[in-house]
Amino acid sequence: MKIYNTMSRKKEKFVPIEPGKIKMYVCGPTVYNYFHIGNARTFMFFDVVRRYFEYRNFEVIFVKNITDIDDKLIEQSITEKIPVSEIAKKYIDAYYEDIRALEIEKPTYQSKATEYLDEMIALIKELEEKGFAYEKNGDVYFSVEKNKNYGKLSGRKLEDLKAGARVEENPNKKNPADFTLWKKAKPGEPKWKSPWGDGRPGWHTECVVMSRKFLGETFDIHGGAIDLIFPHHENEIAQAEAASNKPLANYWMHGGFLNISGEKMSKSLDNFFLTRDVLKKYNAEAIRFFFLSKHYRSPIDFNEDILKESNQAVKNLYSALKENDYLSFIDEKPDYSENQNELKDQFITAMDDDFNTAKAIAVLFEIAKSARSSKDINSAHLLVELGRVLGFFSNLEEKLKTNLDDISEELILLLIRYRSQFKKDKNWEMADKIRDDLKKMGIELKDTPDGTKWKFDK
RNA sequence: GGCGACAUCGCCAAGUGGUAAGGCAAAGGUCUGCAAAAUCUUUAUCCCCGGUUCGAAUCCGGGUGUCGCCUCCA
Structure with missing residues (x-):
C-alpha cells in the first residue's frame, strides 16, 4: 500500500x-x-x-x-x-x-x-x-x-x-x-x-x-x-x-481544507458552519459521502446543493439493500462469487493507493447495481462489508427497520387493503388519494408484481 | 517577498504516457390504470499556446485563472 x-x-x-x-x-x-x-x-x-x-x-x-x-x-x-x-x-x-x-x-x-x-x-x-x-x-x-x-x-x-x-x-x-x-x-x-x-x-x-x-x-x-x-x-x-x-x-x-463557496471558512467572513448545525439538516452518512467523494488531500468546496446530491446518492445505496430485503439475511454468512471477489479487490486496490475513497465509492455503486439487478444477497453482503470500511451502514438494523408499533403498521396495511379494493373497482381517484395522503406522512407505496409494498421515504 | 496546490461532462469527481471510472441531475425506452421503484439506453477529448513522443488530460516550457500556507487556525 x-x-x-x-x-x-x-x-x-x-x-x-x-x-x-x-x-x-x-x-x-x-x-x-x-x-x-x-x-x-x-x-x-x-x-x-x-x-x-x-x-x-x-x-x-x-x-x-x-x-x-x-x-x-x-x-x-x-x-x-x-x-x-x-x-x-x-x-x-x-x-x-x-x-x-x-x-x-x-x-x-x-x-x-x-x-x-x-x-x-x-x-x-x-x-x-x-x-x-x-x-x-x-x-x-x-x-x-x-x-x-x-x-x-x-x-x-x-x-x-x-x-x-x-x-x-x-x-x-x-x-x-x-x-x-x-x-x-x-x-x-x-x-x-x-x-x-x-x-x-x-x-x-x-x-x-x-x-x-x-x-x-x-x-x-x-x-x-x-x-x-x-x-x-x-x-x-x-x-x-x-x-x-x-x-x-x-x-x-x-x-486538505474545506472551503465555503470557494472561500476559506473563517469567522470574519461569517461563513462558519458548525458540525452540529449541519447535522440538523443532513445525516452523518450524507456528510460522510460528501467528504469521501473527493480525495482527502484536495480542497473540498462545501455547499448545500452538493450535500443534497450526496444524500440522494446514499439513499440509492440503501435502496439496493432494501430491494434485497437485507434485514432478513443480516446474520447470514456471505459466499462471494469470483466476480464479487474481483470487485472487492478493486476496492482494496483503490484504498491501497493513498486512500482513494472516491474510486472506492465508485466500486460500491457497481456492487449496488449488481445487487439490485441480480437480486443476489451476496452482493448486498459485499456492499455492507465494504461500505462499513468507509464508515457507512453503522447501526444498520436500526436504519433498515421501520420503527413502527404494531398498531400503526396494521393501520397502514389496512389502508393498503382498502386501496387495493378501490383499484379493483377502478376507483383511481380514491386509490391515488390514499397513496398521496400516505406520501405526505412520509410513507411511500409502490405496486409490485407481489402486491403493494410500503416504506418510509425520508 | 518566500513556499505550495489546483484547472476533466450542467453540477460533484476518479484517472497522471496508450486512447476519458463513478455519483447527482437531465432525456428516451420497458414496466404501471397513472405513479413510484427497478431496469436498459443516451450525454465530455480533459483552461489556452507551444514542445517532447508512434502515442499526452497525463511529461516539459510559457500563459491565464482559482486557492492555500508563511500569525491562532482542522
Missing part, C-alpha cells in the same frame, strides 16, 4: 515499524468552541484510515488528543464568563456528542493535555538541559537555531521565516521564529507549578508528550489537517527529535 508522505512530498510504500501493527496519532480539537464542518472532515477521514487498516487486519493503536488548555480557552472563558475548566468540560462533552452523531469511532486513546502536565514539564526541562530551550522572564522558548533540521517538514528556511515580516515582535525571543514551550500565567489565568514559575504549557509540547506516552518515540503515522504542517507539526518535530534524536513519525499525512 502507498501513502503520500508530506515529509518527502511523495507517495511512499507503507511499511509499519512492527508488522501487523499501526501506531497513529492525530491532532484533535482545541475545545474552546463547538467544532466546525472543516474539523469534521479531518476527523472523519482519519476515522476511515483507521477502519481501513483494521479491515486489512492490522492492529491499530490510534491516539487523538484534546487540547483543553490554551489561550483560546482563556479568551472564551472571558467571553462566556465561566471558568476555563468549565469551558473545557462543556466543549469536550459537545465534542463527544458531535463525534458520535457523525458515526466516528472512538480512538484507542483520547487523551487530554491537562492530564500530562508532569510529562510536559519534564520534556521542557530535558530540552533546557540539552541546550535547545531557554527561559526568559518566566517564559520558556525553543531555540530554532539550535536545531539544524528545523523546517524540514514544511520546507521552510529560517531566513525565509524572518523575511516574512509577519512574525510577531517579542523582545524575549532570541530568534523571532522561536516558539513557546512554557508560558507564564497572568493574574487570574489557569496555572501549574513549574521550575520556571507558575504558568501553562505551549500547544506544540502536548502532542509530543502524548504521542510518546502511548506510541513511543517513533511511531508510524502522524496526521492532521494541512494547516498544521507549519508551525504545529514542525515544532513537534523540533522538540521531539531534539530530545530523542529519533524521527517522531515515519509518515506524515495531511488532509
Whole structure:
C-alpha cells in the first residue's frame, strides 16, 4: 500500500515499524468552541484510515488528543464568563456528542493535555538541559537555531521565516521564529507549578508528550489537517527529535481544507458552519459521502446543493439493500462469487493507493447495481462489508427497520387493503388519494408484481 | 517577498504516457390504470499556446485563472 508522505512530498510504500501493527496519532480539537464542518472532515477521514487498516487486519493503536488548555480557552472563558475548566468540560462533552452523531469511532486513546502536565514539564526541562530551550522572564522558548533540521517538514528556511515580516515582535525571543514551550500565567489565568514559575504549557509540547506516552518515540503515522504542517507539526518535530534524536513519525499525512463557496471558512467572513448545525439538516452518512467523494488531500468546496446530491446518492445505496430485503439475511454468512471477489479487490486496490475513497465509492455503486439487478444477497453482503470500511451502514438494523408499533403498521396495511379494493373497482381517484395522503406522512407505496409494498421515504 | 496546490461532462469527481471510472441531475425506452421503484439506453477529448513522443488530460516550457500556507487556525 502507498501513502503520500508530506515529509518527502511523495507517495511512499507503507511499511509499519512492527508488522501487523499501526501506531497513529492525530491532532484533535482545541475545545474552546463547538467544532466546525472543516474539523469534521479531518476527523472523519482519519476515522476511515483507521477502519481501513483494521479491515486489512492490522492492529491499530490510534491516539487523538484534546487540547483543553490554551489561550483560546482563556479568551472564551472571558467571553462566556465561566471558568476555563468549565469551558473545557462543556466543549469536550459537545465534542463527544458531535463525534458520535457523525458515526466516528472512538480512538484507542483520547487523551487530554491537562492530564500530562508532569510529562510536559519534564520534556521542557530535558530540552533546557540539552541546550535547545531557554527561559526568559518566566517564559520558556525553543531555540530554532539550535536545531539544524528545523523546517524540514514544511520546507521552510529560517531566513525565509524572518523575511516574512509577519512574525510577531517579542523582545524575549532570541530568534523571532522561536516558539513557546512554557508560558507564564497572568493574574487570574489557569496555572501549574513549574521550575520556571507558575504558568501553562505551549500547544506544540502536548502532542509530543502524548504521542510518546502511548506510541513511543517513533511511531508510524502522524496526521492532521494541512494547516498544521507549519508551525504545529514542525515544532513537534523540533522538540521531539531534539530530545530523542529519533524521527517522531515515519509518515506524515495531511488532509486538505474545506472551503465555503470557494472561500476559506473563517469567522470574519461569517461563513462558519458548525458540525452540529449541519447535522440538523443532513445525516452523518450524507456528510460522510460528501467528504469521501473527493480525495482527502484536495480542497473540498462545501455547499448545500452538493450535500443534497450526496444524500440522494446514499439513499440509492440503501435502496439496493432494501430491494434485497437485507434485514432478513443480516446474520447470514456471505459466499462471494469470483466476480464479487474481483470487485472487492478493486476496492482494496483503490484504498491501497493513498486512500482513494472516491474510486472506492465508485466500486460500491457497481456492487449496488449488481445487487439490485441480480437480486443476489451476496452482493448486498459485499456492499455492507465494504461500505462499513468507509464508515457507512453503522447501526444498520436500526436504519433498515421501520420503527413502527404494531398498531400503526396494521393501520397502514389496512389502508393498503382498502386501496387495493378501490383499484379493483377502478376507483383511481380514491386509490391515488390514499397513496398521496400516505406520501405526505412520509410513507411511500409502490405496486409490485407481489402486491403493494410500503416504506418510509425520508 | 518566500513556499505550495489546483484547472476533466450542467453540477460533484476518479484517472497522471496508450486512447476519458463513478455519483447527482437531465432525456428516451420497458414496466404501471397513472405513479413510484427497478431496469436498459443516451450525454465530455480533459483552461489556452507551444514542445517532447508512434502515442499526452497525463511529461516539459510559457500563459491565464482559482486557492492555500508563511500569525491562532482542522
